[in-house]
Amino acid sequence: MKIGFCMLLWTTNVTGKHRRLLQDIKSTGYDGVEIPIFEGTPDDYARLGDMLDRIGLERTAVSAMGDPSMNLISADSATRKKGIAYMKWAIDCAAALGAKRLSGPMHSTLGAFTGVGPTPVEKKHSVASQRAIGDHAGKRDVTIGLEALNRFECYLLNTMADLSEHIDAIDRPHIKAMYDTFHANIEEQDPIAAYTDHVRNICHIHISENDRGVPGRGNIPWKKTFAAIKKSGYDDWLTIEAFGRGLKDLAAATKVWRDFAESPEAVYRDGFTHIKDHWKKASRA
Numbered sequence: 001m002k003i004g005f006c007m008l009l010w011t012t013n014v015t016g017k018h019r020r021l022l023q024d025i026k027s028t029g030y031d032g033v034e035i036p037i038f039e040g041t042p043d044d045y046a047r048l049g050d051m052l053d054r055i056g057l058e059r060t061a062v063s064a065m066g067d068p069s070m071n072l073i074s075a076d077s078a079t080r081k082k083g084i085a086y087m088k089w090a091i092d093c094a095a096a097l098g099a100k101r102l103s104g105p106m107h108s109t110l111g112a113f114t115g116v117g118p119t120p121v122e123k124k125h126s127v128a129s130q131r132a133i134g135d136h137a138g139k140r141d142v143t144i145g146l147e148a149l150n151r152f153e154c155y156l157l158n159t160m161a162d163l164s165e166h167i168d169a170i171d172r173p174h175i176k177a178m179y180d181t182f183h184a185n186i187e188e189q190d191p192i193a194a195y196t197d198h199v200r201n202i203c204h205i206h207i208s209e210n211d212r213g214v215p216g217r218g219n220i221p222w223k224k225t226f227a228a229i230k231k232s233g234y235d236d237w238l239t240i241e242a243f244g245r246g247l248k249d250l251a252a253a254t255k256v257w258r259d260f261a262e263s264p265e266a267v268y269r270d271g272f273t274h275i276k277d278h279w280k281k282a283s284r285a
Helices: 016-028 042-055 077-097 122-139 161-171 180-186 191-196 222-232 248-251 265-285
Strands: 002-006 030-037 059-060 101-103 143-149 175-180 202-207 239-242
Touching: 002 059, 016 042, 016 161, 016 265, 030 042, 042 059, 042 077, 059 077, 077 101, 077 122, 101 202, 101 222, 122 143, 122 161, 122 175, 143 161, 143 202, 161 175, 175 180, 175 265, 180 191, 191 222, 202 265, 222 265, 239 265
Parallel strands: 002 030, 002 239, 030 059, 059 101, 101 143, 143 175, 175 202, 202 239
Antiparallel strands: none
16 A cells, blocks of 8 residues: 645646655655656656655656537537546656556546536547547556546536446446545545445545544544455555645635645644555554
8 A cells, every 4th residue: 555645735837846845755754655647758757757766755647628619528529639648748747757647537528517417428428538549548558547526516427336337338447536535525425435336447535534634533434435445456656635725726726715725834744644544453453
Protein backbone atom coordinates (compact mmCIF):
# COMPACT_ATOMS: atom_id res chain seq x y z
CA MET A 1 0.00 0.00 0.00
CA LYS A 2 1.19 3.51 -0.86
CA ILE A 3 -0.06 6.77 0.66
CA GLY A 4 -0.42 9.81 -1.59
CA PHE A 5 -1.72 13.36 -1.35
CA CYS A 6 -3.51 15.24 -4.12
CA MET A 7 -1.97 18.65 -4.83
CA LEU A 8 -5.33 20.15 -5.82
CA LEU A 9 -5.59 21.45 -2.27
CA TRP A 10 -3.14 24.15 -3.37
CA THR A 11 -2.87 24.37 -7.13
CA THR A 12 -3.78 23.06 -10.57
CA ASN A 13 -0.20 23.65 -11.75
CA VAL A 14 2.62 22.22 -9.62
CA THR A 15 5.99 23.87 -10.30
CA GLY A 16 9.36 24.47 -8.67
CA LYS A 17 7.77 27.03 -6.36
CA HIS A 18 6.10 24.13 -4.54
CA ARG A 19 9.39 22.40 -3.76
CA ARG A 20 9.38 23.25 -0.05
CA LEU A 21 5.80 22.03 0.33
CA LEU A 22 6.62 18.82 -1.52
CA GLN A 23 9.63 18.27 0.72
CA ASP A 24 7.43 18.64 3.80
CA ILE A 25 4.91 16.17 2.38
CA LYS A 26 7.79 13.74 1.89
CA SER A 27 9.06 14.37 5.43
CA THR A 28 5.57 13.66 6.78
CA GLY A 29 5.94 10.15 5.38
CA TYR A 30 4.04 10.17 2.10
CA ASP A 31 5.14 7.84 -0.67
CA GLY A 32 3.99 10.20 -3.38
CA VAL A 33 1.76 12.99 -4.59
CA GLU A 34 -1.04 13.29 -7.10
CA ILE A 35 -0.17 15.89 -9.73
CA PRO A 36 -2.93 17.89 -11.50
CA ILE A 37 -2.69 17.99 -15.30
CA PHE A 38 -4.58 20.93 -16.73
CA GLU A 39 -1.96 22.94 -18.62
CA GLY A 40 1.59 22.80 -19.93
CA THR A 41 3.54 20.41 -22.13
CA PRO A 42 5.02 16.94 -21.69
CA ASP A 43 8.44 18.59 -21.32
CA ASP A 44 7.12 20.63 -18.37
CA TYR A 45 5.95 17.45 -16.66
CA ALA A 46 9.21 15.67 -17.41
CA ARG A 47 11.06 18.45 -15.55
CA LEU A 48 8.57 18.20 -12.68
CA GLY A 49 9.14 14.45 -12.60
CA ASP A 50 12.88 15.03 -12.28
CA MET A 51 12.27 17.31 -9.28
CA LEU A 52 10.00 14.73 -7.64
CA ASP A 53 12.68 12.09 -8.18
CA ARG A 54 15.21 14.25 -6.38
CA ILE A 55 12.81 14.79 -3.48
CA GLY A 56 12.00 11.09 -3.36
CA LEU A 57 8.29 11.25 -4.16
CA GLU A 58 6.48 8.87 -6.49
CA ARG A 59 3.50 10.24 -8.35
CA THR A 60 0.09 9.68 -9.86
CA ALA A 61 -1.87 12.22 -11.90
CA VAL A 62 -5.37 13.69 -11.91
CA SER A 63 -7.37 15.68 -14.43
CA ALA A 64 -10.93 16.66 -15.34
CA MET A 65 -12.77 18.12 -18.31
CA GLY A 66 -14.75 21.29 -17.66
CA ASP A 67 -14.97 22.62 -21.20
CA PRO A 68 -18.21 21.68 -23.03
CA SER A 69 -16.40 22.09 -26.35
CA MET A 70 -14.54 18.83 -25.68
CA ASN A 71 -17.37 16.74 -24.24
CA LEU A 72 -16.64 13.06 -24.87
CA ILE A 73 -20.34 12.16 -24.98
CA SER A 74 -21.48 15.01 -27.24
CA ALA A 75 -23.74 14.34 -30.22
CA ASP A 76 -21.22 16.32 -32.28
CA SER A 77 -18.32 14.19 -33.55
CA ALA A 78 -15.95 17.17 -33.76
CA THR A 79 -16.56 17.92 -30.09
CA ARG A 80 -15.82 14.31 -29.15
CA LYS A 81 -12.64 14.34 -31.24
CA LYS A 82 -11.49 17.46 -29.39
CA GLY A 83 -12.07 15.68 -26.10
CA ILE A 84 -10.12 12.63 -27.24
CA ALA A 85 -7.26 14.91 -28.31
CA TYR A 86 -7.28 16.52 -24.85
CA MET A 87 -7.11 13.14 -23.19
CA LYS A 88 -4.24 12.02 -25.40
CA TRP A 89 -2.38 15.19 -24.41
CA ALA A 90 -3.07 14.52 -20.71
CA ILE A 91 -1.87 10.93 -21.09
CA ASP A 92 1.34 12.11 -22.78
CA CYS A 93 1.92 14.56 -19.93
CA ALA A 94 1.31 11.84 -17.32
CA ALA A 95 3.75 9.51 -19.07
CA ALA A 96 6.40 12.25 -19.19
CA LEU A 97 5.82 12.90 -15.49
CA GLY A 98 6.45 9.25 -14.74
CA ALA A 99 2.89 8.64 -13.55
CA LYS A 100 1.42 5.22 -14.34
CA ARG A 101 -2.04 6.30 -13.16
CA LEU A 102 -4.21 9.19 -14.42
CA SER A 103 -7.53 9.44 -12.61
CA GLY A 104 -10.57 11.68 -12.42
CA PRO A 105 -14.01 12.27 -13.99
CA MET A 106 -12.61 12.15 -17.52
CA HIS A 107 -15.73 10.74 -19.12
CA SER A 108 -17.92 13.83 -19.53
CA THR A 109 -17.98 17.57 -18.93
CA LEU A 110 -17.78 18.40 -15.24
CA GLY A 111 -20.81 20.39 -14.07
CA ALA A 112 -22.70 20.19 -17.38
CA PHE A 113 -26.26 18.89 -17.29
CA THR A 114 -29.02 18.19 -19.81
CA GLY A 115 -31.86 17.99 -17.31
CA VAL A 116 -32.26 14.23 -17.77
CA GLY A 117 -30.17 11.16 -17.09
CA PRO A 118 -27.65 9.65 -19.52
CA THR A 119 -29.12 8.35 -22.76
CA PRO A 120 -28.15 5.11 -24.54
CA VAL A 121 -26.64 7.23 -27.33
CA GLU A 122 -24.47 9.17 -24.87
CA LYS A 123 -23.22 5.93 -23.33
CA LYS A 124 -22.47 4.60 -26.82
CA HIS A 125 -20.47 7.75 -27.60
CA SER A 126 -18.66 7.35 -24.29
CA VAL A 127 -17.67 3.76 -25.04
CA ALA A 128 -16.25 4.74 -28.44
CA SER A 129 -14.38 7.74 -26.99
CA GLN A 130 -12.91 5.75 -24.12
CA ARG A 131 -11.77 2.95 -26.40
CA ALA A 132 -9.77 5.44 -28.47
CA ILE A 133 -8.37 6.94 -25.26
CA GLY A 134 -7.61 3.50 -23.85
CA ASP A 135 -5.68 2.48 -26.94
CA HIS A 136 -3.47 5.57 -26.61
CA ALA A 137 -3.06 5.02 -22.86
CA GLY A 138 -1.86 1.49 -23.55
CA LYS A 139 0.85 2.80 -25.84
CA ARG A 140 2.04 5.15 -23.07
CA ASP A 141 1.69 2.55 -20.27
CA VAL A 142 -0.73 4.82 -18.36
CA THR A 143 -3.88 3.43 -16.76
CA ILE A 144 -6.94 5.70 -16.63
CA GLY A 145 -9.03 5.55 -13.47
CA LEU A 146 -12.47 6.90 -14.36
CA GLU A 147 -14.35 8.37 -11.43
CA ALA A 148 -18.04 8.16 -10.58
CA LEU A 149 -19.14 11.58 -9.30
CA ASN A 150 -22.17 12.52 -7.24
CA ARG A 151 -25.30 13.71 -9.05
CA PHE A 152 -24.57 17.37 -8.31
CA GLU A 153 -21.33 17.31 -10.33
CA CYS A 154 -22.18 15.05 -13.28
CA TYR A 155 -24.96 12.87 -14.63
CA LEU A 156 -23.24 10.21 -16.77
CA LEU A 157 -21.79 8.00 -14.00
CA ASN A 158 -22.89 8.43 -10.37
CA THR A 159 -22.51 4.99 -8.80
CA MET A 160 -19.82 2.35 -8.79
CA ALA A 161 -22.27 -0.14 -10.32
CA ASP A 162 -22.88 2.18 -13.28
CA LEU A 163 -19.16 2.90 -13.62
CA SER A 164 -18.12 -0.75 -13.42
CA GLU A 165 -20.72 -1.77 -16.00
CA HIS A 166 -19.38 0.98 -18.27
CA ILE A 167 -15.79 -0.18 -17.77
CA ASP A 168 -16.84 -3.66 -18.84
CA ALA A 169 -18.50 -2.25 -21.97
CA ILE A 170 -15.41 -0.21 -22.86
CA ASP A 171 -13.31 -3.38 -22.57
CA ARG A 172 -9.87 -1.80 -22.61
CA PRO A 173 -7.20 -2.92 -20.10
CA HIS A 174 -5.98 0.64 -19.56
CA ILE A 175 -9.43 2.05 -18.75
CA LYS A 176 -10.37 1.21 -15.17
CA ALA A 177 -12.30 2.71 -12.24
CA MET A 178 -11.47 4.86 -9.25
CA TYR A 179 -13.29 4.60 -5.91
CA ASP A 180 -13.79 7.86 -4.01
CA THR A 181 -15.13 7.74 -0.45
CA PHE A 182 -16.67 11.24 -0.70
CA HIS A 183 -18.83 10.48 -3.73
CA ALA A 184 -19.72 6.99 -2.47
CA ASN A 185 -20.94 8.53 0.78
CA ILE A 186 -23.45 10.60 -1.20
CA GLU A 187 -24.61 8.22 -3.90
CA GLU A 188 -24.31 4.66 -2.61
CA GLN A 189 -26.88 2.95 -0.40
CA ASP A 190 -24.00 0.80 0.86
CA PRO A 191 -20.61 2.51 0.26
CA ILE A 192 -18.69 -0.57 1.43
CA ALA A 193 -20.50 -2.94 -0.93
CA ALA A 194 -20.02 -0.39 -3.71
CA TYR A 195 -16.30 -0.99 -3.27
CA THR A 196 -16.25 -4.74 -2.65
CA ASP A 197 -18.74 -5.57 -5.43
CA HIS A 198 -16.63 -3.81 -8.05
CA VAL A 199 -13.06 -4.09 -6.77
CA ARG A 200 -12.07 -6.13 -9.85
CA ASN A 201 -12.27 -2.91 -11.90
CA ILE A 202 -10.78 -0.52 -9.32
CA CYS A 203 -7.22 0.71 -9.90
CA HIS A 204 -7.11 3.76 -7.61
CA ILE A 205 -8.69 4.99 -4.37
CA HIS A 206 -9.32 8.51 -3.11
CA ILE A 207 -9.53 8.90 0.64
CA SER A 208 -11.84 11.88 1.13
CA GLU A 209 -13.93 12.92 4.13
CA ASN A 210 -17.65 13.62 3.77
CA ASP A 211 -16.99 17.39 3.96
CA ARG A 212 -13.81 17.28 1.80
CA GLY A 213 -11.75 18.19 4.87
CA VAL A 214 -9.43 16.22 7.15
CA PRO A 215 -9.93 12.44 6.84
CA GLY A 216 -11.10 11.08 10.18
CA ARG A 217 -12.99 14.15 11.35
CA GLY A 218 -16.27 13.42 9.60
CA ASN A 219 -18.78 10.59 9.22
CA ILE A 220 -17.22 8.28 6.61
CA PRO A 221 -17.24 4.72 8.09
CA TRP A 222 -13.47 4.51 8.04
CA LYS A 223 -13.04 1.32 10.07
CA LYS A 224 -15.28 -0.65 7.71
CA THR A 225 -13.80 1.09 4.67
CA PHE A 226 -10.19 0.23 5.47
CA ALA A 227 -11.14 -3.29 6.53
CA ALA A 228 -12.86 -3.86 3.19
CA ILE A 229 -9.91 -2.46 1.23
CA LYS A 230 -7.45 -4.60 3.17
CA LYS A 231 -9.56 -7.76 2.87
CA SER A 232 -9.95 -7.26 -0.89
CA GLY A 233 -6.20 -7.55 -1.40
CA TYR A 234 -5.88 -4.05 -2.86
CA ASP A 235 -2.27 -2.99 -2.38
CA ASP A 236 -1.91 0.22 -4.33
CA TRP A 237 -2.45 3.96 -3.80
CA LEU A 238 -4.59 5.42 -1.02
CA THR A 239 -4.53 9.09 -2.00
CA ILE A 240 -6.06 11.83 0.11
CA GLU A 241 -8.15 14.33 -1.84
CA ALA A 242 -9.21 17.44 0.06
CA PHE A 243 -10.26 20.90 -1.06
CA GLY A 244 -10.09 24.45 0.24
CA ARG A 245 -10.87 27.99 -0.87
CA GLY A 246 -7.41 28.85 -2.16
CA LEU A 247 -8.31 28.32 -5.83
CA LYS A 248 -11.48 30.26 -6.68
CA ASP A 249 -12.40 28.36 -9.86
CA LEU A 250 -11.78 24.97 -8.27
CA ALA A 251 -13.61 25.99 -5.09
CA ALA A 252 -16.61 27.00 -7.19
CA ALA A 253 -16.52 23.76 -9.20
CA THR A 254 -16.36 21.62 -6.05
CA LYS A 255 -18.85 23.83 -4.14
CA VAL A 256 -16.41 24.75 -1.40
CA TRP A 257 -17.68 27.86 0.40
CA ARG A 258 -15.85 27.58 3.72
CA ASP A 259 -12.62 26.24 5.19
CA PHE A 260 -12.77 22.63 6.40
CA ALA A 261 -9.57 22.65 8.45
CA GLU A 262 -7.47 25.04 10.48
CA SER A 263 -4.64 24.73 7.95
CA PRO A 264 -3.50 22.73 4.92
CA GLU A 265 -0.79 21.22 7.11
CA ALA A 266 -3.46 19.75 9.37
CA VAL A 267 -5.06 18.07 6.37
CA TYR A 268 -1.97 16.25 5.15
CA ARG A 269 -0.35 15.60 8.51
CA ASP A 270 -3.43 14.39 10.36
CA GLY A 271 -4.64 12.66 7.19
CA PHE A 272 -1.43 10.67 6.95
CA THR A 273 -1.72 9.51 10.55
CA HIS A 274 -5.35 8.60 9.92
CA ILE A 275 -4.46 6.26 7.06
CA LYS A 276 -1.45 4.70 8.81
CA ASP A 277 -3.41 4.00 11.99
CA HIS A 278 -6.45 2.53 10.26
CA TRP A 279 -4.39 0.42 7.87
CA LYS A 280 -2.45 -1.02 10.81
CA LYS A 281 -5.66 -1.85 12.63
CA ALA A 282 -7.14 -3.40 9.49
CA SER A 283 -4.02 -5.54 9.14
CA ARG A 284 -4.51 -6.91 12.67
CA ALA A 285 -8.24 -7.61 12.22
